[in-house]
Amino acid sequence: MPRQGKPYRVIISGGGTGGHIYPAVAIANQLREINPEAEILFVGAQGKMEMTRVPEAGYKIVGLWISGLQRRLTLDNLSFPLKVLRSVRASHKILREFKPDAVVGVGGYASGPLLYAATSRGIPALIQEQNSYAGITNKLLAKRVQKVCVAYPGMEAFFPADKIVLTGNPVRSDIMHLEGKREEALQHFGLSPEKQTILVIGGSLGARTINQSIAAQLQSIAEAGYQLIWQTGKVFYPQAQELEAKYKNQGVRALDFIKRMDLAYAAADVVISRAGALSISELCLAGKPAVLVPSPNVAEDHQTKNAMALVQQQAAILVRDAEAMEKLVPTALQLVNDEKEQQRLHQNILKMARPNAAADIVNELVKLIR
Template sequence: MNSNKTYKIILSGGGTGGHIYPAVAIANELKSRFPNADFLFVGAKDRMEMDKVPQAGYKIIGLWISGIQRELTLRNLSFPFKLISSLWKSRKIIKDFKPDVVIGTGGFASGPLLIMATSKGIPSLIQEQNSYPGITNKLLGKKADKICVAYDDLERFFPKDKIIKTGNPVRADLLHIAEKRDDAYKMFSLEKETKTILVLGGSLGARRINQLIEKEFDFLLTHNVQIIWQCGKLYYEQYKIYDNTKNIQVHEFINDMACAYAAADIIISRAGAISVSELCIVGKPVIFIPSPNVAEDHQAKNAQAIVDAQAAIIIKESDLEVDFQNKFTQLIISPEKQQKLGDNIKKLALTNATKQIVDEVELLLNKSNK
């Protein structure tokens, strides 16, 4: 293909980092191949993509859209109006920008944009991160040209002939974290001889994981560990009082995740799709605490796929009181178990996902420009 051609590419998705970061990774790979390409992101107003995408160097337009609440709530009454508004605005965006291809990475923000794009016959690709797709991608899969997935057995939800198993796009710097370990110790002011526990609850935070860490401070420190705790934007004001208490440091958000992963010996994490994909590449022992507050319990399904390969530990939120101390102790006192989990999870890594997804985008661009 002509790398100097000015392709016009729209990427849409958001709501959480799990939908935003894959879109940015795909855009970065496309930009490296087509330096003259023109990119536009479409997200949801008032969500984190409106900050994160411009920080990555891309223009974004926000739609007035939100998801349907699972419980009965007055907020659902506004959904039809938001959908109509977003469909109308998406139609205008497509008319004005005239994209050669449209890419959706999930979340309710991508729905209206891809509905309008496919209705106009614009080539489209969706990237499904989870082992159990969200409602937006399940609906879009009927019209999209290609569906890039990270797990097997998604023929239950998507047309088989459209599915390409690529894995999930992850930050390129994670491929070389072993080289960053010394820098990571300096960055986080860590003791090299002390085991480091990295606690992650997602970009916004995880209330139950934060409560667990607060409750188990004394227990954790009896094992002579140091803790890097990303408590999240929603909880930082509550938990920052513990920063630099004993061997604990509290962060609202960690920008250099490669260094955080490099420093870690054991990781406690939610099981969002992108986190799981990153942790496979990182190759460290992991305790997954899936969020139960997600559609179709997909985090538990994501984590269980790793546990079934004897590559991680899972503890349900409802079992934390009885299981956490026991399972953590079994792991921290056993270098053999740590090594086994680290080795096994690394075998599950799909390291070329971004490249393979962009290869598929290229095929769509080639087809649309014949």
């Protein structure tokens, strides 16, 4: 237990996608806000995007040799037990050397071995669940940790009720301060202030159906006089680059990954997005009218559950993945043309924002340390 004024030592573990990584970084940043000398170490999975994104955010990260179980028989599955054993052993070594006051798990492959090792050593632990349907790692860890911070009510179906704290999802702090950034944002992307802008985000790894829908109807968007900021992910990016070259003069900007999401949101009048937990939380804070296309390739269809939480409050529009090729672009264009509907969605989605999520999670963490 740290003495008064002594810097906290905290390990944050998890990753695999931006939906795990960015909340983790937001928690770290908030911890530094209240304890500027805090020593923070991230533990991720070797070869996953956290190994580059976390250092870019200014934090040190160590990678474990770990991956998830595939649904079909693969060599990775055969090596899974060995990976778990090695990762637990490596986690014990990390814990011995770093000597954390507490550990935080944000879901994803690496958080399992690290938090298992930490709780077996009696180190205080907290997990943060971003989705409305809990991930398998967090479900397994819930009985071992002291606190479970969640973003949605009704999570007693997955976690012990006495451990749950409803905090919301922490997001990048710059997204909470978009006022006055529109001019800078349009300049950053080389866009015109005279036209409305559609932002397309398929998550940090891209979204095939959304990308195919945009590509098939890009001419309709350009002819309607609207601009497009299009985050494609790496796989679709080469094809999108060819389309960008064709429509660049009409204001089409394709990027495999957007680092300045604050500027992307500031430039956008309407957003097309998957319904991952991080995207939902960011849209609520940004107050952006959105057309959501939940991914069908997720556990228990949890993205549809995430999206419906907004749709039921008249705070977003839902287009199902199977109908996206036919309906997505027409639905988005109709929304861009309807300023009254944009304003209604803007007002309703803002009501669902939880701007203090990171502070609330860190408050729970500090209670564990003290």
